[in-house]
Amino acid sequence: MLAACYPERRYSGNWAVFKIVSATTGNITSPGAVNSGKPRFSITVRGLRLGTGLILFVYVITHLANHALGLISLEAMEAGREYFLLAWRNPVGSVLLIGSLLLHMMLALDAVYRRRRLKMSIGEALQLILGFAAPLLLVSHILGTRAAVQLYETNDTYAYVLLAIWVDDPTHGIRQTAATVIIWIHACIGIYYWLRLKTWFARSLAWLYGLALLVPVLGLLGFVNGGRAVGQLVADDPGLRLDIAIDTNAPTAAQAAELGLLEDRIFIFLGALLVGTLIARAFRLYTERRRGVLRITYPAGRTIETVPGSSVLETSMLYDVPHASVCGGRGRCSTCRVRVNGDLELLPEASEDERKVLRRVKAAPDVRLACQLRPTADISVTPLLPANANPRDGFAKTASTQGQEQEIAILFADIRGFTTLSEQKLPYDVVFILNRYFRSMGEAIEGAGGRVDKFIGDGIMALFGVDQNAEQGCATALKAARVMAQRLDELNDLLKADLPSPLRIGIGIHVGPAIVGEMGYARATSITAIGDTVNTASRLEAKTKEFGAQLIISQRVAELGGIENPPWPSEDTEVRGRREPMRIYILDDARQLPEQSTTRRRAETATT
Ligand code: FES
Secondary structure, eight states: OOOEEEEEOOEEOOOSEEEEOOOOTTOOSSSSSOOOOOOOOEHHHHHHHHHHHHHHHHHHHHHHHHHGGGGGGGHHHHHHHHHHHHHHHHHHHHHHHHHHHHHHHHHHHHHHOOOOOOOOHHHHHHHHHHHHHHHHHHHHHHHHIIHHHHOOOOOOOHHHHHIIIIIHHHHHHHHOOOOHHHHHHHHHHHHHHHHSSSHHHHHHHHHHHHHHHHHHHHHHHHHHHHHHHHHHHHHOTTTTHHHHHHHHHOOOOOHHHHHHHHHHHHHHHHHHHHHHHHHHHHHHHHHHHHOOEEEEOOOOOOOEEOOTTOOOHHHHHHHTTOOTTTTTTSSSSOTEEEEEESSSSGGGOOOOOHHHHHHTTOOOOOOOETTTTSSSOOEEEEOOSSSOOOOGGGGGOOOGGGGGEEEOOOOOOOEETHHHHHSSOOOOHHHHHHHHHHHHHHHHHHHHHHHHEEEEETTEEEEEESSOOHHHHHHHHHHHHHHHHHHHHHHHTTTTOOOSSOOOOOEEEEEEEEEEEEEEETTTTEEEEEEEHHHHHHHHHHHHHTTTSSSSEEEHHHHHHOOOOOOOOOEEOOTTTTTSSSSEESOOOOOGSOOHHHHHHHHHHHHH
């Protein structure tokens, strides 16, 4: 499970063709026959890396589980090994295992070759270093077991292996233990990067953490126990050593020397691969720089020159521009997303993977993932999330949370004469009545499809149409007002013994453009709206006192809400802050709003 890095390429195809799609260039090369049909399957480099990593991870878990049987006895280890071999030493298991190992290593080298900066987070660096250290530590073990089996028909039983690496060469045993720990940590980091973006991850952290500790600890304890058992056996019966060597067809001294030679060559080969990759990478960067530069402009006018082919995120990291990247540039978390200012036509097309993530967060058309966007011309971007964004910030964000002007309906409601009521009641009773009231009204608003924005004293502000449109917003706001009036009746009935007189409310609804976005600080952050429309809705609510009405709506609310020829009294009234008089409809009782109308149909569409 070698390290994951920035560039994402995509392999896709159908039964007849295997297309390699480069996210860097967007070009498609078809090594096989050309097939114009729609790909039936699609594999990304990310998917390959994850898939091969998971296969290796399962192998390691089963290997450690086999070791853990050493806590019972050496015989239990040997018996467990039969099942282990059944799973992994058949043609399918072997191809899966060896193929995954080689592919995972090649993908890691490929990632190193493609990344433009070697600066990375501690977690990524640790994963990368451990990933490259693991094969070096494992080579001799693989040669002593799998290669010896293939070349000399050795039977690599636990007795044979433990005698070799625990009793005869403890340093080898220590190296193996270190390799196990290294591989396990490497795998856990990879799994963590993958799973931490899942919504259930935080809830499952305790047992995942427990498993991450338990599996290697039990495996290593079993290994130690098995080793001690073999040590004891050969100490009690020195002749057993020869029996084990004969029974398992252990490599002779000459064969061991051959394996040693092979080990040296593999070390040289792996080292050459790594050095070759780094040299190729340096050469690539050099030639790219010679091809020219393009400019990325960030907020506050900061402009950075970068080489074509670099992602926006890579450029940010390289030049210390604060930029969120929870998944480390793997194109999963969406926290790196940026708004692109200017001509979107100049941008390379987003890959299907990128589009999927953008769809998930309902991003606007001018939003792209900085880790996937590799501009080919000068570009201006605005990162949309703070640099310290966390995994949660990557989920379920609508465009509105990022701050935008949109047309929404706003409802204000207030209890009439509540000050007098509160003076007559004990604080406990006031809180009780208010909470019952808020619950009833909140349920009415949310049931209609609105969003309670805030409770202000005994007042309520609610937003409608934030995730829909103004028409649906008006329809749902009108529906909410009618249900609120009904709920108020029910509440008055319920509290009649506690209330000197029934509660009365005034409701004002207006629709118009407002700035909607997530505002506030720390936990006191929520989606809210500001602007003239909000003030107007509040003033309409205040006017219900003046007109002795329960509900006042603006003409536009009636129009967009689908109420044709409203039958209620209307007025052209002055509203503070507005230059023109405004036409309003005055309803003594919000239950006068039609139930069977376009309003209802629109509201139902909005809430389904
Ligand atoms: S850094 Fe996670 S999607 Fe770009």
